[in-house]
Amino acid sequence: MKKALSVIIPVYNVESYIKECLDSIVNQSIGIENIEVIIVNDKTPDNSMDIVMKYADKYPSFKVINNEVNMGLGESRNIGLKHVTSDYVTFLDSDDFISLNAYEDALNKINENNVDLLIYRWETYSMGEIVQTNNIHHQFLEENILIDDINNYPKLFFLTSAWNKIYHKSLFHLLKYSKGLYEDNCVTCNVLLNAKRIFLSNDSIYYYRKNLDSITEKISKNNVIDLCNVISQLYDLNNHNVNILIINFINDVLFWIYYYDWVICDELTFVEKLQKVSKKIKQSDVEKFVFLFPEWNFYKEDILNLDNYDSETFLAKYKYYKRLPKVKSIAGLYVDEGNGFSEDCRIDVVYVPKLKNNQLTFDLRGYSNISGIRFDPLEGEFIKSRINNIKVIDANCDNSINDDYQYFLTLDPNFVLDGEFKDDKLMIDFDLEFITNEELASLFVEKNAIIAEKNNIINEINHKDKKHRFNFFK
Incomplete structure (x- = not known):
């Protein structure tokens, strides 16, 4: 019998978390018999698959696919997609888990509202509890919303993760993930632009584990280069709201360049790469970013001047000449x-x-x-x-x-x-x-005037005192 939903779970080095992940699947209120669970073993070096196989032996709904070599998250998702037999698919990262009503509630909303994409709420989970995050991609859903035109909701383009969404088969052909880091950003934006009807659900939750050992928590050269490549690909979507997301990613790259200690030749390479992939930033796009996220600190001046200097001058001006207060x-x-x-x-x-x-x-x-x-x-x-x-x-x-x-x-x-x-x-x-440079100059002029006035008074008093002390010369 055809399953109601397929769930793709790439597995790599998660033996401490995989049981909690799989338990949240087999205990779904919709019933495990209605879920096709596609496990992609990405050549994991630990004992994760020993745990997985206990579930696969117990539940006929499980399919296990073994990669011959480590392919990475994006390619593993692509491999899993080839084995989907249901009309709907979703992704679950193997160190995360979901609320037990997630799939039943989501599928009911999909059928009731005739939507081809559903996005559900997500929370950050760490050390046994929900934690608040300062993350521009974490858009809080306060109510259920049915969307016919994604461009009326520009902040949704920041919901770039693959995993808190359920996709109808009409969108499967767009789910082609890249090999590098940040593999889901371009795919998700393309899906958002092509989905005819989208439902935002506040009634089920994806729990995203904040793992400090995760590769996304350790910034390397690959992070910089791969995100620059994502910026280039996002421009190809040619959408004014996607441009707002691009500005955020440019800001991320600048933050990494400024905050981390790199050798100068690498910093120059990063700036040159960023300049190459970033088309001329429009003032209107920057202003829209400020309007959408008024309290979000970002390098407005730096972004607008990215193309106005060679890489060495840019670094000197924006990293080494100024201290950058927007970092930690x-x-x-x-x-x-x-x-x-x-x-x-x-x-x-x-x-x-x-x-x-x-x-x-x-x-x-x-x-x-x-x-x-x-x-x-x-x-x-x-x-x-x-x-x-x-x-x-x-x-x-x-x-x-x-x-x-x-x-x-x-x-x-x-x-x-x-x-x-x-x-x-x-x-x-x-x-x-x-305090801006202009304010600072004004304040220091005022302060210096006060100091000068006080010094004049002191000098006058001292002068009078000296005349008084030495009046015996008269």
Whole structure:
């Protein structure tokens, strides 16, 4: 009998997670007898397949395909697609799992709404619990939505993963994944553009495991080159909304170039590659990106000027001449237990600054009799900032602590906070902006004028004092 749905699961080096993955399949509310499970053994070197075979021996729905050599995730998906016999297919990565109602609920919605693509919610899962992620591709679905024209929902082009979707057979011919990294981006965008009706479901969940040992967590030369190739392929789709996604990927490549320590020749190669694949960036596309993601930090000036310099000049100007504050930064909390603020009682949190509502939590366990707290939002930059949830009693700012924002013309900005601080954890909600060159120049002119005026007063007083001291010469 024809199955209701085919699930393709490439398997490689996941013996710690594969059981949880397969259990979420065999316990689906739709019944395992209605699911065609296609396991593609990508020449895994561990004991994953020993676990898989126990399921395959028990459930006739399982098909096992063995790659003779390691092919990678994209090619393994392509191989699995050749064995699909149902009208619908989905993918499940072997270290992830899904909610037990996912397939029944999804297929019901597909049939009720006559859609050829369904996208369901996904959550990031790590160390036994759901975790919040700062990920532009994680678009939160608050309600079920039926879509007839994808271009009315430009943010959906950021849902580039292959795995949280169910595809009708009319879209199978588009599912041709590449060999490199980021194999699903172009395929997914092409599918979104060609699907006639799309349903966004909030009623079932794909659990994506955040695995720090994953290849996508370790940035290498291949990451840079492969994402540049993806950028080139995305331009071929010739869609104005896809261009917004391209800007994000250009930003990702620039982030890697700036943040990681490469040898100069590699950095030059990366910039040249990025310049080659990136067509002239339109100001209108950048403005649309800002409109869609107003709180997302990205290298607007750098992107717009990518083609205006040779690679060496670009690197000098945008990596080495400026410190780049949009990469990971450190906020520090100093705890005073009666002996003042010192480095011995400092707690650091690494974060990526954003304009509004940075929310950082500091663990105060281990500190007793706290008499004061000092918060340093960011070091090494001239900033304006404000604390939203705790009263400030002092700050080394250049204006009043009662102003809307505090302006810091010091590279070591700090706030002294008011409170009893008896809880184990302290959450600080703050806004932060980097002072522009124009603002900085204006502020320093004003500051220098004040300093000059004070110096004139001091000099005049000193001059009068000297005249008074030596008046016996008269």
